[in-house]
Amino acid sequence: MNSLFDNHQLGHIELPNRVVMAPMSRVRATTDGLATPAMATYYAQRATAGLIVSEGAQPSLIGQSNPSTPGLHTDEQAESWRQVTAAIHANGGRVFAQIMHGGRVSHPETHGLQPAGPSAVPAVGDVFTPSGRQPAPIPRAMTTAEVPEHARSYADAARRGIAAGFDGVELHGANGYLIQQFLSDNANLRTDRYGGSVANRIRFAVEAVAHTVEAVGAARTGIRLSPGATFWGVQENDVPALYTALVKELAAFDLAYLHLEVTTDEATLAALRAIWPGTLIINPGAGLGPVQAGPADxxxxxxxxxxxxxxxxxxxxxxxxxxxxxxGLPLATADEATYFEGGNHGYLTYPAYQHQAA
Ligand SMILES: Cc1cc2nc3c(=O)[nH]c(=O)nc-3n(C[C@H](O)[C@H](O)[C@H](O)COP(=O)(O)O)c2cc1C
Incomplete structure (x- = not known):
């Protein structure tokens, strides 16, 4: 069995250990989606991770899900990430940018546009807006002609990210955001080539990956999936068939990795492991509810x-x-109240372990 502390070759880069920092939105970017000096410090503090995956960055204005998340769709945004990638590299780390299109999980108050998704079906729950949480709005159904633009937006963001110093990119195909909305059979009610059959529902994910691979290369492209997850009300009634088809298609690209959340049963995940020839990242905590994952997981x-x-x-x-x-030192527990707010408090203020004399 591998140890967490063995090296691993990931595409072009060698990881000194197998501990990955999972992508986490901390909504501390500027309102126009620029990365900040505090973000550089936060990530640099965590550069001993074998790999950092950044918080989700929107690939277009309409792809922005939450206020104060960073973007990768303007030159200014890309430039702002340089301080982050440089700080991580200066501390000896490696970082992939997560590219996250929120689709229907957004609000006009956040970006001034009516959110768009596969179909005019609202997400379940209250979304974050600049004036607090509000019910998810009814999204506009993307036209058939428009869908490829959104798939290509991941590739454009990837190109900008690599130019800004990221070692690679991760497409956010999980947690009920746009890619999973297309995979879902209750958020995606389309009757064109992007909806209905399994082959049609996986098409958007595969096209987004194909464009990204063309833009930055397979060795710099990963994807995150959460099979069966019900975030924001998405449902997938045929998880093994859906994800087997998707992972088989993805396997042909020779990607840097597949990042799976433990959001379905172990047998389904084991079957996906068996058909995925490349690097597999597992996120055990996704299946643990309020419990923070640890070394036994x-x-x-x-x-x-x-x-x-x-x-x-x-x-x-x-x-x-x-x-x-x-x-084997004890792990501190994060304060949920500062996940998405608090400025530098609860962001830059967690210390490294400090020995206390008995
Ligand atoms: C504050 C916070 C923000 C998150 N933001 C993202 C995100 O931007 N992209 C993503 O794929 N997952 C996001 N997640 C999910 C985590 O990557 C992870 O799957 C989840 O927290 C379960 O794993 P854990 O127990 O190790 O934290 C977020 C989780 C937290 C707690």
Missing amino acids: ADHWLRKGADLISFGRAFIANPDLVERLRI
């Missing part, structure tokens, strides 16, 4: 064939998570 999934393990919440409160796992 990592060992479990390494035994089940994962190559890398991603941790989200544990990285918020433990910037030195790799070292704590390596020597």
Whole structure:
């Protein structure tokens, strides 16, 4: 079995350990989607991760899901990321940019546009807006002619991200955002080539990946999926068939990695492992509810064939998570109240482990 502390070759880069910082939106960018010096410090504090996956960055204005998230659709936004990638690299780390199109999970108050999704079906729940949480609006159904533009937006963002110093990109195909809305059979009611059959529902994901691979290369492209997850009301009634078809198509690209959340049963995930020839990242915490994933979860999934393990919440409160796992130090718990607010408090203020004399 692999250890969390073995090296791993990921595309063109060698990771010194198998601990991945999972993507986490912390909504501390400027209102026009620029990365900030505080973001550079936050990520640089966590650069001992084998790989950092950034918070979701929108590939277009309409793709922005939450206020104060960073973008990768203007030159100014791309330029602003340079301080982040440079700080991570200066501290010896590696970073992929997560590209996240929110689709229907957004609000006109956030970007001035009516959100667009596969169909005119609203997300379930209240979305974040600049004036607080509000019911998810009814999105506009994308026209057939428009869908490819959204697929290409991931590639355009990827190009900008690589130019800004990212080592690669991760397409956000999980958690009920646009790619999973297309995969879903209750958010996607389309009757064109992007809806209906499994082959049609996976088409948007595959096209987004194909464009991105063409733009930045397969070795710099990963994708995150959450099979069966019901975030924001998406449903997938045929999870094994849907994801088997999708992962088989994706396998042909020789991507840097597939990042799976534990949002379905182990048998389904094991079957996906069996048909995925490349690097597999598993995010155990997605299946644990309020419990923060720890070393036992990592060992479990390494035994089940994962190559890398991603941790989200544990990285918020433990910037030195790799070292704590390596020597078995206790893990601090993150304060939920500062996940999405608090400025530098709860963002830059978690210390590395400090020994307390007994
Ligand atoms: C504050 C916060 C923000 C998150 N933002 C994102 C995001 O931008 N993209 C994404 O794919 N997942 C996001 N997630 C989900 C995490 O990547 C991860 O799947 C989840 O927290 C479960 O893993 P954990 O127990 O290790 O934290 C977020 C989670 C948290 C707690």
